[in-house]
Amino acid sequence: MDYLENIWVRIITFLRETGELAEFSGRFFREAFRPPFEFREFLRQCYQMGNRSLMLVLITGFIIGLVLTLQSRPTLIEFGAESWMPNMVGISIVREIGPVITALICAGRIASGIGAELGSMRVTEQIDAMEVSGTNPFNYLVVTRVMATTLMLPLLVIFGDLIALYGSALVEYFKGAMSFRLYFNSVFDALSFGDFIPATVKSFFFGFVIGLVGCYKGYYCKKGTAGVGKAANSAVVMASLLVFFVDFMAVFISDIFYEL
Amino acid sequence: METGRPHSQAPQRETPPKAVIRIRDLHKRFGENHVLRGFDLTLYEKENLVVMGKSGSGKSVMIKCLVGLMEPDEGMVEVLGQDLATLDRQELDRLRSDIGFLFQGSALYDSMTVRENLEFPLRRHREKLGHFTDTLPLVTEALESVGLAHAIDLMPEELSGGMKRRVALARALILKPKLILYDEPTSGLDPITSKEIIGLMRSIQGKYGTASLIITHDVDCARVIAERILLLVDGINYAEGSYGELSQSTDPKVEAFFKK
Amino acid sequence: MATTTSQYVRLGFFVIAGSLLLLAMAYLIGNDQNIFRPTFRITSVFKNVNGLQEGNNVRYSGINVGTVEAIVMENDTSIRVTMAIGEDMLRHIKGNAIAMVGSDGLVGSMLINILPGEGPGQPIRDGDEISSFSRITTQDMLTTLNVTNENAALLTEDLLEVTRALRKGSGVLGKLLNDSLLAGDLKESFHNLKISTDQSRQAVTRLNHMIGQWRLEESALTLLMDDPAFADQLRGVAARLDSSGREINDLTQRLNGLVGGLQDGEGTLGLLLRDTAMAAEIRHGLKHLDSGLVKFDQNMEALQHNFLTRGYFRKLERERERERRAEEKNR
Numbered sequence: 001m002d003y004l005e006n007i008w009v010r011i012i013t014f015l016r017e018t019g020e021l022a023e024f025s026g027r028f029f030r031e032a033f034r035p036p037f038e039f040r041e042f043l044r045q046c047y048q049m050g051n052r053s054l055m056l057v058l059i060t061g062f063i064i065g066l067v068l069t070l071q072s073r074p075t076l077i078e079f080g081a082e083s084w085m086p087n088m089v090g091i092s093i094v095r096e097i098g099p100v101i102t103a104l105i106c107a108g109r110i111a112s113g114i115g116a117e118l119g120s121m122r123v124t125e126q127i128d129a130m131e132v133s134g135t136n137p138f139n140y141l142v143v144t145r146v147m148a149t150t151l152m153l154p155l156l157v158i159f160g161d162l163i164a165l166y167g168s169a170l171v172e173y174f175k176g177a178m179s180f181r182l183y184f185n186s187v188f189d190a191l192s193f194g195d196f197i198p199a200t201v202k203s204f205f206f207g208f209v210i211g212l213v214g215c216y217k218g219y220y221c222k223k224g225t226a227g228v229g230k231a232a233n234s235a236v237v238m239a240s241l242l243v244f245f246v247d248f249m250a251v252f253i254s255d256i257f258y259e260l
Numbered sequence: 261m262e263t264g265r266p267h268s269q270a271p272q273r274e275t276p277p278k279a280v281i282r283i284r285d286l287h288k289r290f291g292e293n294h295v296l297r298g299f300d301l302t303l304y305e306k307e308n309l310v311v312m313g314k315s316g317s318g319k320s321v322m323i324k325c326l327v328g329l330m331e332p333d334e335g336m337v338e339v340l341g342q343d344l345a346t347l348d349r350q351e352l353d354r355l356r357s358d359i360g361f362l363f364q365g366s367a368l369y370d371s372m373t374v375r376e377n378l379e380f381p382l383r384r385h386r387e388k389l390g391h392f393t394d395t396l397p398l399v400t401e402a403l404e405s406v407g408l409a410h411a412i413d414l415m416p417e418e419l420s421g422g423m424k425r426r427v428a429l430a431r432a433l434i435l436k437p438k439l440i441l442y443d444e445p446t447s448g449l450d451p452i453t454s455k456e457i458i459g460l461m462r463s464i465q466g467k468y469g470t471a472s473l474i475i476t477h478d479v480d481c482a483r484v485i486a487e488r489i490l491l492l493v494d495g496i497n498y499a500e501g502s503y504g505e506l507s508q509s510t511d512p513k514v515e516a517f518f519k520k
Numbered sequence: 521m522a523t524t525t526s527q528y529v530r531l532g533f534f535v536i537a538g539s540l541l542l543l544a545m546a547y548l549i550g551n552d553q554n555i556f557r558p559t560f561r562i563t564s565v566f567k568n569v570n571g572l573q574e575g576n577n578v579r580y581s582g583i584n585v586g587t588v589e590a591i592v593m594e595n596d597t598s599i600r601v602t603m604a605i606g607e608d609m610l611r612h613i614k615g616n617a618i619a620m621v622g623s624d625g626l627v628g629s630m631l632i633n634i635l636p637g638e639g640p641g642q643p644i645r646d647g648d649e650i651s652s653f654s655r656i657t658t659q660d661m662l663t664t665l666n667v668t669n670e671n672a673a674l675l676t677e678d679l680l681e682v683t684r685a686l687r688k689g690s691g692v693l694g695k696l697l698n699d700s701l702l703a704g705d706l707k708e709s710f711h712n713l714k715i716s717t718d719q720s721r722q723a724v725t726r727l728n729h730m731i732g733q734w735r736l737e738e739s740a741l742t743l744l745m746d747d748p749a750f751a752d753q754l755r756g757v758a759a760r761l762d763s764s765g766r767e768i769n770d771l772t773q774r775l776n777g778l779v780g781g782l783q784d785g786e787g788t789l790g791l792l793l794r795d796t797a798m799a800a801e802i803r804h805g806l807k808h809l810d811s812g813l814v815k816f817d818q819n820m821e822a823l824q825h826n827f828l829t830r831g832y833f834r835k836l837e838r839e840r841e842r843e844r845r846a847e848e849k850n851r
Contacts, residue, residue, distance in 0.1 A: 196545065
């Protein structure tokens, strides 16, 4: 009985959060086109999210490229298809691994950061203070942050992709004696716009989801210090889940377009 | 900001002073919790009024209804002659620029310096700059009136609790408001710092001739500053009078506030 | 935390670098697909495109010159393939060029090869159609057959060597082959050999049949077959393959007989090994056999493995030694 009730509460919570998030994104689009646009704050957030995450993305991307190549080398060699390494690694990184890994890192770093920041601003009444001093806090805090993540993530993904390819090329160079030129030639030979464009479009949505969830969790943070922690934590969980969900949708949709 | 609208329910006095705030029959519920049940309040020009009540008695809710941070379920709220329910967003923002609000925990923006904190309300209210082209003279003036001119480039985290409260007070003052709302101005401060803040509040009132509405549960604060005290008990204005009158009361609910 | 000028500069650098990389990547990918190069279109009609897809490469004499733009089924037997070719190739490709579907390596993707036609031709224009050539090409066939033929020759040589070795050490091996496992392996090898011979002979028959057909048929292929030197070459290859196949078959039968006879032969290994000199001879013989068989492909590996029985011989020898010493003591 208790158990069933628990499940029921969970379902209701899930539906409520979905509804609230939809309402929140609707509000984002309404406010985003309403002046004034807080350009300085937007730039500040771009710096916070873009430049400050770059190092993390570069390091992870490099290691992913390295490891992916090292791990798949034995199998490819077994099939005598070692020369297909650039094609395989290139396609998997550009299409899937690059965007998703970068998005997950940003979900961990940015979504939790926004969740905690806005959460503590909510708890200490800073958001109310903004409202009272004539600045629309939604415009100032949420619109700028969501725009910043939406625009910065694709750039981070490009950096991540390239550093991962570089890591992979490095392995091939030292272990397989494949020149960098041949490696990147093969990579770009294997890639087509059908790989590149959906992945880039997808990255914009990843960025949007990460910013939106972080802001949503922070903006509606419950009172108290525990509320801030919970906002940051659940922002990461929800953002990561939504990244996978968006990824699934993106693959599904681009598959349909590919068929056409 | 007086509209000169005829007051049908003007107070019955010989020389009726202008009412800055009029609250009539205010109701607010949070789910099952009926916090305000028909609260009435009138604040006159240049007067200061202390509203006392226990934690959770709805004092903060009431003060938030005054600046449109919360909407009452029922009742009329009139500030500076304007009924809040009839205002659109722009009119509300214009009205808010005439109200200073000191938040409970100071609510300074953590990511900005003291100077930027004080400049923030000016972003949307350039008309308050008067003949100045730069914000600096106004910022300096406001900081000097709270005795913190030297702290202009510090970050909030570098300030003590008392200094934060003073900066917040300077921020509330910067738009030269006609009315200042204090939400627990001495909460979380030691008695000596509390006295300093109360002293500042008095000197500001003397200097700018503002009306003040002070919410507190601190009896010492009420004793020092109050011209009139209003007790908020069980969601209504339970008792009203000067400190002397109320402290002599034999009503057990009133006595509870003033007993050591 | 005020946004300082240096932060703006760094942000600007980040954004510009990112955008440039994005554009560079798009350019590098697009460049490969001729998107930023002026192109012209030519078409060709195929009966079978063997899984060719839009976007596959088009090569002219082995150079990537463009991509497949469209594959349209025209009627039940003909497929029209439209290719977008870089405009700089316009003056090199002639109207009598031949398009054929090929593949890029063993596991590579499909592509279209355009080969220059024989003799001078009209320069090609945008929208022209060039003739095509089906997938099962004589060129492919010849290449395959040549390889088969070479393999067959190698096999024959190996087998000859083995037989020689067998003849030389026949006495020893006769006993050795009583080991039925070894004999089985050998037999299996012979069997495989026979199958491959049969297969290549079938291929030759098919090829002969095809050549016969082409002669009769006035198809696009007669273009090639009209070249008498080419036809002769083809027949020469077929004949050589046929004879080598027959040779292998012959050998196999002889070897089979040999093994069969040896297995029936009497005497035991133990009897043989009582004489240490004899054991040395066996080892010598085995070594010979080993070198003869190294080149004999996978099936023979089992046989090589079985030469590890040398260890077994040595063990037997040691046992003999112990027995002898025991006998001496008893004495």
